[in-house]
Amino acid sequence: MSSVSLRNVTKSFGSVQVIKGVDVDIADGEFVILIGPSGCGKSTLLRMIAGLEEISSGDVLIGDRVVNAIPSKERDIAMVFQSYALYPHLTVRDNMGFSLSLRKAPKAETDQRVNAAAATLGLEHLLDRYPRQLSGGQRQRVAMGRAIVRDPKVFLFDEPLSNLDAKLRVQMRVEIKALHQRLRTTTIYVTHDQIEAMTMADKIVVMKDGLVEQVGPPLDLYDAPANIFVAQFIGSPAMNILEGRLTPDGVQHGDIVLPVPDALRQRAGDIQAVRYGIRPEHLVLADSGLPVTADVIEPTGSDTVIFGTLGSTPIVVNIRQRVDISAGSRIFVQPIMDNVHLFDETTTRRI
């Protein structure tokens, strides 16, 4: 096990800079998720830690050692690829033992470690099969087994669940988290799925356009997003963001005044051009308040999601119960004041 540090790391492909100076500290045993939209550089960053991409400037440290110029195989890392990257001509056993056979480890040791990893992942009965004879979930487990067998300092996962169907994804999510709780190996995990990030991570690193937007525990990011991007990226359905001007009464949004707690208004000081942020689950039904036209109702069983319009702005309301509302009807909602966010229009940062 080992800590991982990124110090002002950059990456350029020709004249295009895709990673623009990233600083992240990952503690020993931590489960860190890199998340962001496509093209934000999260996979490139992971590949730089893995040694599959050169580092243009800055330092990558594993433990206390700068590994910039150290080849992958000497970094003591293991990686699980999105496509699993199993060797198709080798059995599950040989796939998992591949790294040990390269190291010329004694056969008894290889067998013992492969069997232990197979037992951990429930793969004992599949050891003599070939990858083509396995289902997607089984292949995923073999790919993880191959990583576990090496007992590396750091696990790297590159969108490992994107090729699985929804149900299996939830199951594997739980398994990976359980595995981490058992092994306590430092893990860096790339995904674009914010649910994976929220449910699995000790710490989330939100990235956009090659820069880190915010780093923190999942609930911190949910409760106190640093800016509009993080606010909308974390949480599902995404936070409602409404344009407006801050007045003594609240935020003036068209004809509607959105209520703002006093403390928040004082924090805003002179700033007038703001965005008003409220999560769908922090809007409650009321007899009076903000008038919303309910356009589409999505009952999910546990919740009811209402897609509507406030004035002319689309707004989403998530009610934690079943409600009897028909499409097209008018409802009133009230924001929970503690959960109202204001963002500076120009900097997009949270006030």
Next chain:
Amino acid sequence: MPKPVTKLLKAVCVALVLVWSLVPILMIVVSSFKADRDIFAAPPRLLFEPTFNNYLTLWNNWGDFFHGLVNSAIITIGATLLAVVTSALAGYAYSRFRSPTLAFSAFFLIFIRLIPPIVITLPLFPAVNVLRLNDTHILMIVLYATFFVSLGTLVMRTFMDQIPRELDEAAHIDGASRLQILRKVIFPLSAQGMVAVAVFVIVFAWNEFLFAFIFTTTNAKTAPLVISEMYGAVEGVEWGVLFAASTLQLLPVLIFVILAQKHLVAGLTAGATKG
């Protein structure tokens, strides 16, 4: 079109192709067991008394032919190994690396195939003489291999392009050196491509006439050359013996292609990634 008609048409087409390609071979093989008078009988005799006389005569009078077969075998095996190994390594380079030099050289891989072999052969002759490589096995091995490395490289590159790059990366992280990645991952997975290249080279090198005619005289003389000598023998052509020699010449390559066919079809890369 109704189905039975399509089926019938297909069958007829296949039959035509089979007749087209098999009848000459059949004629050669069958004729090699016929006495001379039966060979060109019209109408052809389907029932005849088989004889091994042609093979005996071949063994007794044309020892040169068997010497030629041995030469052909040495040269073919050598050229095939050289061409397959070179093409596989070059194919890997073209598949995994990008550079202007590589892209430019790829053009020449194709370009060299556009020139008739004789154009390359004649200027080579003085060079070969200076190097004192005339009539040697090594010369023929290098010549035949060189002739197929361009096509072989393109074939191997295509096969290797289909091997996901993640496999290289996974092996790299697992601790494999570049050579180990090639040996343990890339080569096993591109075996089909190697078989395909080998088939090309073997068939070419085993049957080739022009280069052999120009560059060999006695020491490295190949079997097709000896057969051509039989054709022009002073005492008149012994057709039966000629067909016996042709049959022997035909057999190894036929057996190899039939054996290799299974490999050409097998789907080795299935299951590598999500698939």
